[in-house]
Amino acid sequence: MIKILLIFVDGLGLGSDDPLRNPCVQDHLNIFDCYENGDGIHSAGRGGFLLPTDATLGVDGLPQSGTGQSTLLTGINCSKLLGRHLQGYPNSRLRDILRQYSLLKQVKEMGCRPAFINAYRPLFFALNKKIQWCLSTTTVATLSADIPFFQIDDIRKKRSIYHDFTNESLIKRGFNVDLFSPEEAAHILVQASKQYDFVLYEYFMTDRAGHSQEMERCQKEIKKLDRFMTSLLSELDLNANLVILTSDHGNIEDLSVKTHTRNKVMTLLWGRGSESVVSHIRTLEDITPAVLRLFAVYI
Numbered sequence: 001m002i003k004i005l006l007i008f009v010d011g012l013g014l015g016s017d018d019p020l021r022n023p024c025v026q027d028h029l030n031i032f033d034c035y036e037n038g039d040g041i042h043s044a045g046r047g048g049f050l051l052p053t054d055a056t057l058g059v060d061g062l063p064q065s066g067t068g069q070s071t072l073l074t075g076i077n078c079s080k081l082l083g084r085h086l087q088g089y090p091n092s093r094l095r096d097i098l099r100q101y102s103l104l105k106q107v108k109e110m111g112c113r114p115a116f117i118n119a120y121r122p123l124f125f126a127l128n129k130k131i132q133w134c135l136s137t138t139t140v141a142t143l144s145a146d147i148p149f150f151q152i153d154d155i156r157k158k159r160s161i162y163h164d165f166t167n168e169s170l171i172k173r174g175f176n177v178d179l180f181s182p183e184e185a186a187h188i189l190v191q192a193s194k195q196y197d198f199v200l201y202e203y204f205m206t207d208r209a210g211h212s213q214e215m216e217r218c219q220k221e222i223k224k225l226d227r228f229m230t231s232l233l234s235e236l237d238l239n240a241n242l243v244i245l246t247s248d249h250g251n252i253e254d255l256s257v258k259t260h261t262r263n264k265v266m267t268l269l270w271g272r273g274s275e276s277v278v279s280h281i282r283t284l285e286d287i288t289p290a291v292l293r294l295f296a297v298y299i
Contacts, residue, residue, distance in 0.1 A: 002272055002298035003241045004291055005189070005199045006103075008072065008138070009225065010065065011207030013250020013263035014052055021256045023218035030230045032222050034266055035253075041278050044268050046233045048243075052264035054283040055249045061085050062260045065207075068248030068284060069137035070094045073200075074101040075288030090137050098137065103288045104145035104200065110295050112197035116142040117189065119150040119160040121170075138202050152177065158188045164205055165189075165228060182227035190235045198291070210252030218252050238271035242294065245269075246287055273298070 014036045015022035024032050031045045036052070044050040055063040057071060057079040066086035070078040078094055079085050090098060107114040116138055124132070124139075133143060142149060150160035155167065155177050162170055165185035167177045180188070193199045209221040233243065245268040250261035267281055276297075277290040 001197070002294055003193060003197055003199075004294065005193050005201070005236070005241060005243045006287075006291065007229075007243065007245040008069070008200065008202045009206055009245060009247050009266075010202070010204035011210045011249060011251030011260065012247040013055075013253040013261050013265050015250070015253030015261075015263060020215075022253050023215060023222050023255065024253055026219055026222070029222065029226045031226050031233075031268070032229075032266075034268075036263065044270075046230070046270060047238075048233075048268050048270040049274055049278050051267040051269065051278060051281045053246060053267040053281060053286075055247070055265045056262050057085075057283060057285070059083070059085060062262060063249035064088075064260065065248055066090050066094060066137065070098060071284045072246065072248055072287050073103045073137060073141045074098060075103075075285055075292075076101060077283075077285050089135060090140055094137075095133060095140050098140045099144045101288075102141040102144035103291060104141050104147065104198070106288070106292060107198045107295060108145050108147065110292070110299065112295055112299070113195075114145060114147060114198040114200070115150075115192070115196040116147070116200045116202075117150065117160055117192055118202050119152055119155045119162050121152060121173075121175075124149070125151070138200065141200075159192060161185050161188050161192075161201070163202055165203070166224070182224050183231040186228050186231035187235060190232060193236070193241065197295070206252045210255070211258060213255045213258055215255055218255060221252070233270055236271070240272055242269070242271045242273045244287065244291070246284075248284070 017035045019025040042050040059079040064085040064087040067079040104114045154160035247265035250263035
């Protein structure tokens with residue numbers, strides 16, 4: 001059996017090697033010292049693979065979250081399906097695709113145990129199901145799989161982490177939760193992954209930082225994420241686990257623009273089975289099939 005951890009980092013592309021534009025070009029990074037260096041497979045920190053991955057999906061315009069994330073979590077080219085890139089949350093057509101082809105749902109139907117490990121605030125649980133179905137791609141993908149959502153109390157009990165894994169934003173909102181270091185948050189994710197066959201974690205602070213165009217803020221964001229991933233990879237048993245980190249579109253890697261970019265995104269692989277799928281991942285369409293292929297082999 002294999003366990004797979006999919007870490008979705010919003011707005012993380014491969015930019016130039018210019019430190020004045022790209023906050024990933026800075027000293028003392030273990031994982032994210034990556035920049036555009038031609039097509040093909042490259043080595044990555046901690047013995048991983050870097051796969052430049054197309055997010056444009058053969059459609060003009062700037063890649064966006066609605067279609068990019070829906071493509072990522074279904075294996076269907078949602079931008080081509082709509083004939084455009086869609087911002088924000090999935091529309092009714094993409095929700096229908098997610099209802100049928102959500103990666104979380106497909107993993108569950110294979111007899112594996114999936115989890116979307118992000119905790120939600122109480123406001124979410126007060127909404128009726130009709131409104132919940134109109135929210136983020138990861139929310140719709142989870143609803144489609146009919147699996148439980150994690151709550152703030154799960155953060156307190158260290159069974160889940162927030163989209164801001166330090167909990168800083170929750171504490172500012174008045175929630176009584178501990179402030180986590182990147183290393184503490186990584187440990188919680190490692191422990192949670194032992195309970196499931198497939199774990200999805202979403203991190204979108206990078207996209208928010210990228211839109212600010214503030215170099216210092218973005219550098220801090222990349223350093224924090226680098227510490228998180230370094231600790232996770234050091235603790236996780238990579239002989240039994242595969243870690244996939246990928247994104248939906250570029251943004252933070254080019255602070256000369258406030259918008260998203262058409263750059264290829266970072267897909268990084270570490271651990272069991274990575275050698276068998278590296279040659280199959282070229283676009284966002286390829287992530288879901290790669291995960292399902294590995295489960296089919298190792299079940």
